[in-house]
Amino acid sequence: xxxxxxxxxxxxxxxxxxxxxxxxxxxxxxxxxxxxxxxxxxxxxxxxxxxxxxxxxxxxxxxxxxxxxxxxxxxxxxxxxxxxxxxxxxxxxxxxxxxxxxxxxxxxxxxxxxxxxxxxxxxxxxxxxxxxxxxxxxxxxxxxxxxxxxxxxxxxxxxxxxxxxxxxxxxxxxxxxxxxxxxxxxxxxxxxxxxxxxxxxxxxxxxxxxxxxxxxxxxxxxxxxxxxxxxxxxxxxxxxxxxxxxxxxxxxxxxxxxxxxxxxxxxxxxxxxxxxxxxxx
Amino acid sequence: xxxxxxxxxxxxxxxxxxxxxxxxxxxxxxxxxxxxxxxxxxxxxxxxxxxxxxxxxxxxxxxxxxxxxxxxxxxxxxxxxxxxxxxxxxxxxxxxxxxxxxxxxxxxxxxxxxxxxxxxxxxxxxxxxxxxxxxxxxxxxxxxxxxxxxxxxxxxxxxxxxxxx
Numbered sequence: 001x002x003x004x005x006x007x008x009x010x011x012x013x014x015x016x017x018x019x020x021x022x023x024x025x026x027x028x029x030x031x032x033x034x035x036x037x038x039x040x041x042x043x044x045x046x047x048x049x050x051x052x053x054x055x056x057x058x059x060x061x062x063x064x065x066x067x068x069x070x071x072x073x074x075x076x077x078x079x080x081x082x083x084x085x086x087x088x089x090x091x092x093x094x095x096x097x098x099x100x101x102x103x104x105x106x107x108x109x110x111x112x113x114x115x116x117x118x119x120x121x122x123x124x125x126x127x128x129x130x131x132x133x134x135x136x137x138x139x140x141x142x143x144x145x146x147x148x149x150x151x152x153x154x155x156x157x158x159x160x161x162x163x164x165x166x167x168x169x170x171x172x173x174x175x176x177x178x179x180x181x182x183x184x185x186x187x188x189x190x191x192x193x194x195x196x197x198x199x200x201x202x203x204x205x206x207x208x209x210x211x212x213x214x215x216x217x218x219x220x221x222x223x224x225x226x227x228x229x230x231x232x233x234x235x236x237x238x239x240x241x242x243x244x245x246x247x248x249x250x251x252x253x254x255x256x257x258x259x260x261x262x263x264x265x266x267x268x269x270x271x272x273x274x275x276x277x278x279x280x281x
Numbered sequence: 282x283x284x285x286x287x288x289x290x291x292x293x294x295x296x297x298x299x300x301x302x303x304x305x306x307x308x309x310x311x312x313x314x315x316x317x318x319x320x321x322x323x324x325x326x327x328x329x330x331x332x333x334x335x336x337x338x339x340x341x342x343x344x345x346x347x348x349x350x351x352x353x354x355x356x357x358x359x360x361x362x363x364x365x366x367x368x369x370x371x372x373x374x375x376x377x378x379x380x381x382x383x384x385x386x387x388x389x390x391x392x393x394x395x396x397x398x399x400x401x402x403x404x405x406x407x408x409x410x411x412x413x414x415x416x417x418x419x420x421x422x423x424x425x426x427x428x429x430x431x432x433x434x435x436x437x438x439x440x441x442x443x444x445x446x
Contacts, residue, residue: 121299123346126311126414127394127405130347132299158347166347174403194409195309 098260105150106262112225113266115139117165119258129172129196131155133261136163144223144269147261152229152252153177153217154261156269165263170230171196171255178221179230181207182214190215190230196255198231200247207245209236215249222270283330283440287337290436294318295341310417312425315342316390319357320382321426321433323364324375327441335361352397359393360386376427383426384419391415 024030099116106114117133135141137160147154147167155169170177170192177190179200186209189202203209213233219226231251238245294314303311315338323331339354346353364382371378395410 121296121345122303124295124298124303124311124313124315124342125346125348125394126303126306126309126418127398127403127410128347132345166345168347172403173398173405174401194405194413 095259101150102260102262105148112264114262115141115265116260116262117141118260120164123166127173127194129169129175129192129255130158131167131169131258131261133165133167133263134163135263136161136165138162139263140265141165141263142265142268146224146228146264146267146269148228148264149253149258149261151254152231153224154253154255154258156223157263167261169255170251171198177224177230178218179215180218181209181233182216183210184208187218187220188215190249198249198251200233200249201244203245203247205238205243205245209233209245209247211236222272224269225264225267283328284333284337286436286440287330287334290318291315291334291338291341295338295345299345307417307421309413310415310419310421312418312421313387313390314425314429316357316360316386317383317422317426317429318433319361320364320386321379321430322437323361324368324378324382324430325433325437325441326368328437331361331365332358348394349397349401352393356386356390356393359389363389376430379426379430380423383422387419387422388415391418 021030025034102114102116106112115135117135117139119131120134121132123130123132133147141157141160143157143160145157147156153170155167155172155175157165158168159166168175170190172192173194175190175192178187179190180187181203184207186203186207188200190198191201192198200215211233215230215233217224217226217228217230229252231249231253233247234250235248236245237247298314302314305311319331319335319338322328322334325331335357336354339357342348342353342357343350360382363385364378367378367382368375371381391410391414395405395407395415398405399407
């Protein structure tokens with residue numbers, strides 16, 4: 001009887017003790033004590049674990065090197081393929097952006113009919129500034145048709161075959177474009193140069209030409225349609241003894257990155273040569 | 282055989298010229314791969330079709346370039362003539378002959394272009410033409426002469442294999 005009573009008391013005491021410890025632990029009162037006890041234990045376990053893993057890797061890694069190298073090669077190949085795809089996609093994106101810009105430009109001028117063409121080469125002679133495009137008479141392109149981009153005037157078709165054409169840029173030394181200043185309607189002549197710079201000539205001395213002034217085609221001479229943007233005046237050269245003043249023009253088109261152009265196919269250039277008076281001998 | 286070979290070789294070089302080389306200027310000058318190939322081919326002792334190569338290249342460039350049709354033909358024939366002359370005179374030092382032929386050929390090309398364009402009304406100042414185009418083109422052509430010559434030498438050995446005596 002006494003024995004059974006004492007066991008009950010012992011059990012109750014143990015339960016109470018355990019419940020008390022749990023209650024103290026849940027209440028956070030045992031944390032300092034646990035930290036003190038567990039800290040060294042965790043350090044010791046960490047030390048053993050580190051050594052064990054070092055020994056394990058030392059024993060097992062030589063077997064994995066071959067598979068790792070194979071995997072590395074596979075991943076490098078995949079990476080190279082993805083990089084190649086990225087480059088191709090970026091290229092396609094750039095072309096699409098150019099074509100979208102050209103399309104937007106064409107929509108803003110519904111009176112014109114356009115044929116889009118890609119630039120596929122440059123004239124081999126360094127003195128000349130001509131480009132070769134991949135559309136010709138099969139696409140309705142004819143000699144003399146103006147060529148533009150969404151930024152402005154590029155030039156005009158100089159020679160054409162069935163599926164290619166040569167375009168004289170306005171920066172070519174032999175190019176001459178009749179232009180006007182947007183603000184005061186003064187007519188002038190745009191000329192190209194060897195360096196690719198374009199300049200304005202034949203501007204009357206009395207004209208007040210400001211830097212930043214917009215230059216457009218005038219349509220005179222019948223070679224280009226009127227009101228196509230060419231660029232802006234960046235500097236003015238006026239000498240008192242000269243008949244005309246000159247100006248340097250910053251073209252709106254970036255000719256160094258020209259990738260695609262639009263040919264205005266419903267513009268028929270007018271040949272005014274027979275109307276030009278000839279000097280008699 | 283070598284005349285037939287001229288068509289693909291010169292066409293490939295012309296495409297490279299229009300697509301790549303013309304987009305890599307030094308100041309405003311560019312190298313001329315066709316001129317270099319023609320000079321290198323004309324310097325090959327066994328190459329008997331140098332004149333045909335020059336005519337093919339001249340016609341091809343005339344078809345594409347905005348220069349008057351006779352100018353490229355004349356330029357390439359003149360450059361070939363210079364190279365053939367040097368090949369006979371200084372045949373023991375082909376590299377020297379190559380550099381001299383490229384130098385003279387480039388000068389001929391540039392001067393003929395300048396004259397023809399100025400006559401046709403382009404109005405290119407001579408000083409600008411010489412300093413901005415001619416001198417850089419000379420440097421580029423001289424720099425590319427040896428690599429092109431190496432390729433052409435291999436090509437000529439393939440076309441005219443050496444016979445053991």
